[in-house]
Amino acid sequence: MSTQTTTHGNGNGHGAAGAHGAHADHGHGAHELPFWRKYIFSVDHKVIGVQYAVSALVFLFFGFTLMMLMRWQLAYPGQPLPFFGRFFSDAVMPGGVMQPEFYNQLGAMHGTIMVFLGVVPLAVGGFGNYVMPLQIGAPDMAFPRLNMASYWVFLPGGLLMLSSFVMPGGAAQSGWTSYPPLSDIATVGQTVWLLAMVLLITSSLLGSINFIVTIIQMRAPGLTFWRLPVFVHAQFVTAFLLLLAFPPLEAASVLQLMDRLAHTSFFLPSGLVVSGELLSKSGYAGGGSPLLWQHLFWFLAHPEVYVLVLPAMGIIAEVIANNTRKPIWGYRLLVSSIIFLGFMSFVVWAHHMFMTGMGTAMSTFFQTTTMIISIPSVIILTCLLMSLYGAAIRFTTPMLFALAFLPMFAIGGLTGLPLGLTASDIYLHDTFYVIGHFHYVVAPGTIFALFAGIYYWYPKVTGRQMNSKLGKVHFWGSFVAINGVFMPMFFQGMAGLSRRLYDPTVYAHGRGVQPLNVLISWSAWILAVFQLPFIVNFFMSLRAGAKVAENPWRSTTLEWFAPSPPPHGNFPTQPVVYREPYEYSVPGQTDDFHPQSAGKA
Amino acid sequence: MSRGQALVELAVCAPVVLLLTLGAVASVQLIDARAGLDAATKAAAAAAARAPDPATADSSARARFESMVAGFPLSSTQLSLSVGKFGRTDASLVSSENPLGLDPDDPDGKDDVVAVNQMHVAQGKPTVVTLSAKDVIHAFNIPVLRVKQDAIPGQSVPVWFEATQTGHFELACAQLCGLGHYRMRADVYVDTPEGFAKWQTDNAPGAPEAAAAPDAAPEKPAANPGEKPPGDGHATKTAP
Numbered sequence: 001m002s003t004q005t006t007t008h009g010n011g012n013g014h015g016a017a018g019a020h021g022a023h024a025d026h027g028h029g030a031h032e033l034p035f036w037r038k039y040i041f042s043v044d045h046k047v048i049g050v051q052y053a054v055s056a057l058v059f060l061f062f063g064f065t066l067m068m069l070m071r072w073q074l075a076y077p078g079q080p081l082p083f084f085g086r087f088f089s090d091a092v093m094p095g096g097v098m099q100p101e102f103y104n105q106l107g108a109m110h111g112t113i114m115v116f117l118g119v120v121p122l123a124v125g126g127f128g129n130y131v132m133p134l135q136i137g138a139p140d141m142a143f144p145r146l147n148m149a150s151y152w153v154f155l156p157g158g159l160l161m162l163s164s165f166v167m168p169g170g171a172a173q174s175g176w177t178s179y180p181p182l183s184d185i186a187t188v189g190q191t192v193w194l195l196a197m198v199l200l201i202t203s204s205l206l207g208s209i210n211f212i213v214t215i216i217q218m219r220a221p222g223l224t225f226w227r228l229p230v231f232v233h234a235q236f237v238t239a240f241l242l243l244l245a246f247p248p249l250e251a252a253s254v255l256q257l258m259d260r261l262a263h264t265s266f267f268l269p270s271g272l273v274v275s276g277e278l279l280s281k282s283g284y285a286g287g288g289s290p291l292l293w294q295h296l297f298w299f300l301a302h303p304e305v306y307v308l309v310l311p312a313m314g315i316i317a318e319v320i321a322n323n324t325r326k327p328i329w330g331y332r333l334l335v336s337s338i339i340f341l342g343f344m345s346f347v348v349w350a351h352h353m354f355m356t357g358m359g360t361a362m363s364t365f366f367q368t369t370t371m372i373i374s375i376p377s378v379i380i381l382t383c384l385l386m387s388l389y390g391a392a393i394r395f396t397t398p399m400l401f402a403l404a405f406l407p408m409f410a411i412g413g414l415t416g417l418p419l420g421l422t423a424s425d426i427y428l429h430d431t432f433y434v435i436g437h438f439h440y441v442v443a444p445g446t447i448f449a450l451f452a453g454i455y456y457w458y459p460k461v462t463g464r465q466m467n468s469k470l471g472k473v474h475f476w477g478s479f480v481a482i483n484g485v486f487m488p489m490f491f492q493g494m495a496g497l498s499r500r501l502y503d504p505t506v507y508a509h510g511r512g513v514q515p516l517n518v519l520i521s522w523s524a525w526i527l528a529v530f531q532l533p534f535i536v537n538f539f540m541s542l543r544a545g546a547k548v549a550e551n552p553w554r555s556t557t558l559e560w561f562a563p564s565p566p567p568h569g570n571f572p573t574q575p576v577v578y579r580e581p582y583e584y585s586v587p588g589q590t591d592d593f594h595p596q597s598a599g600k601a
Numbered sequence: 602m603s604r605g606q607a608l609v610e611l612a613v614c615a616p617v618v619l620l621l622t623l624g625a626v627a628s629v630q631l632i633d634a635r636a637g638l639d640a641a642t643k644a645a646a647a648a649a650a651r652a653p654d655p656a657t658a659d660s661s662a663r664a665r666f667e668s669m670v671a672g673f674p675l676s677s678t679q680l681s682l683s684v685g686k687f688g689r690t691d692a693s694l695v696s697s698e699n700p701l702g703l704d705p706d707d708p709d710g711k712d713d714v715v716a717v718n719q720m721h722v723a724q725g726k727p728t729v730v731t732l733s734a735k736d737v738i739h740a741f742n743i744p745v746l747r748v749k750q751d752a753i754p755g756q757s758v759p760v761w762f763e764a765t766q767t768g769h770f771e772l773a774c775a776q777l778c779g780l781g782h783y784r785m786r787a788d789v790y791v792d793t794p795e796g797f798a799k800w801q802t803d804n805a806p807g808a809p810e811a812a813a814a815p816d817a818a819p820e821k822p823a824a825n826p827g828e829k830p831p832g833d834g835h836a837t838k839t840a841p
Contacts, residue, residue: 100780175777181754182737182779269755271692273702273735278692290738290753340619355740355751355776357732357758368627375623427747430740430775496744498775502783507771509744 041152043144044568048151049130050461053454056122059158060447061531063113066106068524073098075521077503092170100502104173105165105189107500111176112193115304116200117158119446123311124204124242125154127453128211128235130461134559134566135229137220137575137597142213150206157199164192175500177301180267180293184259185274191260194253201250208242211235220558220597222577226335227596229557229581230328233335234314237342238307244346245303252296259288267293291356298349306345308442309409310338312449313380316402319452320384322555323399324391325592327582334383337376344373354425363422370420377413381406396553397471401452404479405445412440415490430500433493436486444482451475451534459552463564464545470537477530484523488516556593557581688713692735702735714804718787720772722764723797729761740775743789751776764791 039047072081078097081088085096092102133141141147164171169187172178183190215236219228228236255266263283270286272279280286321328328334350358350366385406393399415437418424428434451474458466492513497504504510504517551560558577562570575597583594688703688710695702703710722728732741732752741760742749750760774785792800 100783104777104780104782179738179777182777185737271735272754273692273695278695289755291756355749356753357751357756364631368631372623372627375619426749427744429749430742498742498773500777500782504783506784506786507773509771 041148043140043148045129045133045141045144045147046461046566046570048147049126049128051151052121052129052154053126055155055158056118056126059113060118060122062162063110063118064528064531066110066113068528069098070103070106070110071521071524073103073502074504075518077505098502101170101173103502104175104500105171108172108175108178108193109161109165112161112172112197114442115176115308116197117161119308119442119450120204120304121154121158122450123308123446124211124235124238125151125207127231127311127315127450127457128207128238131453131457131559132211132232132235133214133218134460134562134570135232135557136215136218136223137558137571137577138214138218139569139571141210142217143210146206146210150203150210153199153206154203157196157203160192160199161196164189164196167192177297178256178293179297180256180259180290181269181272181274183256184267185279191257194257194260197253198250198257201246201253204242204246205250208239208246211239212243215239220575220577223558223596226332227577227580228335229314230317230331230334230338231311231314233338234310234317237338238310241303241307241310241342241345245300245307248296249300252293252300255296256293264288291353294353294356295350298352299346302349302352303342303345305438305441306341308446310341312405312446313338313384315449315453315456316384316405318557319398319402319456320387321582321584322456322553323394323396323402324387325394325584326387326391327580327584328383329386329389330379330383331580331582334380337379337383341373341376341380344369344376348373348420351420351425354422355429360422367420367422371417374413374417374420381410381413396455397466397468397475398452398456400472400475401448401455404475405448405452408440408444408448408482412437412442412445415440427496428493430498431493432489432497432499435499436489436493439486439489443486444479448478451478454538456553457559458541458545459548460550460559460562460564460566462542462545463547464541465548465552466541466545467537470533474530474533474537477533478527481523481527481530485520485527488513488520492516554591554593556583556595558596561595561597687731695735714801716804719790720787721790721792721797721800723794724764724767724791726794727761727763729759732758732760737778738776739778739785742773742775743770744773745770746789749775767791767793767796 038044042048042051069081069084072079080096081093081098082096085093088096088102092099092105129141129147133139167187167189169189171189172183172186172193174183174186174190178190178193215228215232255264258264259266259268265285265288267290268279268284268286268288269290270280272284272286317328317334348366348369350362351370354363354366388403393403415433419428419434419437455466455471458464495513496509497507497513501507501510505514548564550562550564553560558575559566561575563572577596578599579594579596581596583596585592586594689707690702691704692702694704699705701715703713703715730741730750732750733756734752734754736754738754739752740749741752743762746762746764748760748762750758752758768791770789770791772787772789774782776782778785790800
């Protein structure tokens with residue numbers, strides 16, 4: 001698939017052309033905009049993308065801090081936290097010793113923040129908003145005001161979520177999954193969690209519809225579907241997942257809000273006894289089902305996993321193609337697998353619920369679909385791996401992160417298979433093995449990919465290159481430390497240690513693997529130290545980074561042919577696309593890259 | 602032209618081939634699962650044949666697990682062990698003396714042994730545990746026996762296992778259930794059938810006044826629990 005495919009040369013241009021006319025007026029009046037219209041309530045996809053990315057990075061750092069606090073309690077249960085302990089109130093950490101309710105709050109909020117406030121907004125809101133319109137040669141998103149609304153619904157949602165820490169009784173503490181009845185009878189923090197989730201989901205819905213319309217309608221002339229970069233395909237499928245999977249959780253959140261505020265019983269069965277009192281005495285009718293929430297939640301939360309990982313795969317494909325100076329191996333197979341993965345992600349959700357007493361027929365069905373969904377994942381990984389074969393690889397900072405993504409995602413994915421099989425899941429369900437598994441997918445997988453994306457597109461956003469020495473320190477330190485964090489979790493899980501335990505040493509099987517907890521915690525803190533080079537690099541390079549031209553990586557895709565940083569309206573002239581996205585090292589060309597927009601050779 | 606054509610055809614064929622492969626894999630999986638289901642059914646039937654019939658009150662291997670967070674911070678597991686039918690329970694009867702809410706007037710409940718935070722089972726006998734919960738979702742988890750199942754309010758989920766070695770093991774809650782989740786643990790004692798019968802006799806509610814309550818008279822221990830399966834350290838058979 002390395003050569004030009006002439007059979008797809010013309011077509012699909014008409015949709016794009018129509019949309020451009022409608023948005024051609026964006027270039028006007030950009031200079032008269034006051035500061036707050038240009039940088040705060042902006043309708044420019046690039047400003048919104050940067051807003052998303054910066055907010056998400058701050059939220060990610062906050063979520064990471066919560067985890068570091070939890071790691072102290074897990075490594076040294078019941079001991080006062082040195083130095084930092086004094087900054088917490090006596091309600092949560094009297095004398096620096098963490099309370100179980102605070103531990104549960106940290107656990108629930110770490111998961112929520114990392115997924116809904118960190119990774120999704122960075123991968124979709126940040127990279128998707130900034131890069132996708134540039135990659136398809138569009139001047140902006142199809143609905144710029146909707147785009148702005150999406151960010152300004154997201155940010156209050158995020159801040160509301162964080163504000164729940166100062167509520168009476170603290171933040172939500174029923175896990176990021178918020179299973180009722182526990183969440184129905186939890187403190188007021190849970191109400192705030194639900195309200196914040198409603199805002200965040202609304203934001204995602206606004207964003208996803210915008211992405212879909214933009215990708216369908218606003219592609220540059222000649223940019224057919226088989227010429228789209230993998231990143232755009234990934235964003236396209238992701239947008240559909242967001243659009244179709246989030247509404248059930250929005251509905252479920254409202255139902256749980258009703259349970260909490262209006263004393264309905266959607267998730268409360270009859271005959272509940274809470275604190276020694278029959279719940280029906282408090283005006284609850286009963287007759288609901290706790291499992292309804294689990295179905296609605298996981299119907300969202302499993303596609304959500306692919307929302308986290310698909311944009312990451314898209315970024316990795318871009319970086320790998322660029323740094324191997326070769327076309328992606330099996331581009332169409334890769335894209336087809338991404339689409340198939342998107343479809344399949346809707347029929348696997350109940351593998352999170354094998355322990356709820358579902359019948360063997362049901363669990364066999366979901367076990368089968370779960371095994372099937374591993375096939376496109378392996379195909380995607382194989383395509384990316386095969387792309388390396390025979391390449392003269394440039395080991396740039398983004399490429400290092402991309403190369404690390406491959407084995408890390410493979411470990412995360414393959415350790416998921418024993419969890420998808422009903423028999424082995426009986427033992428492994430809700431243990432640290434699960435934590436290790438999904439963190440390998442999301443942390444050294446997706447977050448490494450996002451780092452790769454930041455290093456890769458930073459020159460486009462700022463016009464300056466990030467420091468590669470600091471980048472390499474950041475990479476190697478993070479790579480070693482993050483494996484120190486998550487690899488031991490598999491051993492703990494196989495020893496039977498449950499997750500969400502405030503003090504694992506209560507159990508004999510927990511005491512046996514307690515030394516690993518110390519190792520994990522120190523690895524996590526060392527991991528935090530190795531993020532400092534990144535933070536320094538990120539801000540320092542804004543002023544001190546080497547100035548670069550528009551295409552420093554010698555790339556082929558459209559975003560590199562807009563000025564760096566791109567002005568309002570992106571492209572001085574409408575780019576026209578003549579070929580597939582990864583035409584590197586084409587025989588007979590003087591350069592080793594052949595841009596998509598370069599005229600016919 | 603021909604190269605592009607070939608690629609298009611390949612792209613069209615790939616999903617078809619993929620789907621056929623998946624179909625084959627799925628069929629094998631389903632047949633396999635079906636076979637597994639049959640095997641499990643046979644095993645359960647064999648186990649049931651080996652175990653004394655619960656309905657004739659000759660079996661001791663039937664337990665009920667309920668759990669609740671008694672007072673919000675304190676978690677406790679409550680188990681009642683019954684020969685024959687369980688007594689009726691009612692949430693409105695729950696109190697600190699009667700943690701399961703057993704109906705005192707139900708004759709079926711006279712022989713139910715209620716225990717808090719401990720569970721005795723007989724070695725070499727299939728034990729059926731009926732799981733439910735009174736406040737929030739908990740989970741019945743005995744890691745060494747490789748058995749785990751959620752206990753969900755409003756549902757009654759059976760799970761069975763067969764312990765092959767005597768000893769003292771840990772029962773843990775495996776589903777976040779509140780502040781006390783981390784210490785919601787109980788002890789599981791796998792006794793010899795004789796030891797189990799003795800424990801049951803000693804703890805039967807009517808034991809001291811057995812004459813006054815003839816229907817709660819202790820059972821004779823089951824004579825022969827059947828052949829002991831070969832042990833391999835953690836050897837048990839479990840099935841949800």
